[in-house]
Amino acid sequence: MADINQVQFWQDRYDNAQTGWDLGVVSPPMRAYFHHILSHVNKDIRILIAGAGNAHEAIFLHELGFSQVYVVDFVSSVLDNFAKANPTFNPQHLLCHDFFEMHKFDVGQFDLVVEQAFFCAIDPTRRDEYARQMHRLLKDKGQLVGVLFDCEFVNSPPFGGSLAEYRALFEPYFDTDIMAGCYNSVKPRAGRELFIRLIKV
Numbered sequence: 001m002a003d004i005n006q007v008q009f010w011q012d013r014y015d016n017a018q019t020g021w022d023l024g025v026v027s028p029p030m031r032a033y034f035h036h037i038l039s040h041v042n043k044d045i046r047i048l049i050a051g052a053g054n055a056h057e058a059i060f061l062h063e064l065g066f067s068q069v070y071v072v073d074f075v076s077s078v079l080d081n082f083a084k085a086n087p088t089f090n091p092q093h094l095l096c097h098d099f100f101e102m103h104k105f106d107v108g109q110f111d112l113v114v115e116q117a118f119f120c121a122i123d124p125t126r127r128d129e130y131a132r133q134m135h136r137l138l139k140d141k142g143q144l145v146g147v148l149f150d151c152e153f154v155n156s157p158p159f160g161g162s163l164a165e166y167r168a169l170f171e172p173y174f175d176t177d178i179m180a181g182c183y184n185s186v187k188p189r190a191g192r193e194l195f196i197r198l199i200k201v
């Protein structure tokens with residue numbers, strides 16, 4: 001089997017339609033959060049959807065009027081499909097990079113990075129690297145917002161974790177504004193997700 005750190009692993013998943021993680025729409029916690037920020041956030045803030053896959057969050061935010069929405073995923077075909085399906089979305093905002101390497105390109109920093117089923121897809125030995133990279137990609141006081149699993153899995157990916165583990169992991173890089181059980185997960189994930197809002201320190 002291909003290495004989870006390599007594009008091929010994920011390309012094979014998409015080619016074989018093994019994409020059970022994909023909800024087909026924005027997850028209810030993220031939809032609620034996006035509606036919440038509408039009232040008090042400028043629509044030109046720079047937003048990154050990390051490990052975006054089919055990037056339902058990106059088109060949702062785009063349709064809400066956010067103009068600086070970026071997507072990163074290292075599988076090019078998934079970004080090509082997104083571009084074809086969403087011709088009004090700026091193709092220059094589709095970043096085909098390895099998340100862990102993207103600071104080496106001229107991508108700038110973001111006000112908000114969205115986490116949805118990406119953290120659970122990376123090699124768990126890279127979690128500190130993930131936290132450091134999120135810190136580097138965010139502007140001062142920028143926010144990492146999303147959903148993390150609060151359970152363990154027999155077959156991985158996805159890789160699980162716990163609130164205690166996440167607190168220790170993010171603490172050197174972020175203030176925790178919210179890290180709490182989701183009340184609005186999709187049914188199969190109910191009781192097994194945490195909503196996070198972390199502020200860069």
Ligand SMILES: C[S@@+](CC[C@H](N)C(=O)[O-])C[C@H]1O[C@@H](n2cnc3c(N)ncnc32)[C@H](O)[C@@H]1O
Nearest residue numbers: 010021022051052053073074098099116117121
């Ligand atoms: C489990 S999928 C989640 C996709 C999407 N967020 C969703 O919820 O449908 C994980 C995604 O992360 C991408 N990915 C994994 N490792 C990556 C990396 N190092 N850099 C960029 N993308 C990566 C994969 O290609 C895949 O699209």
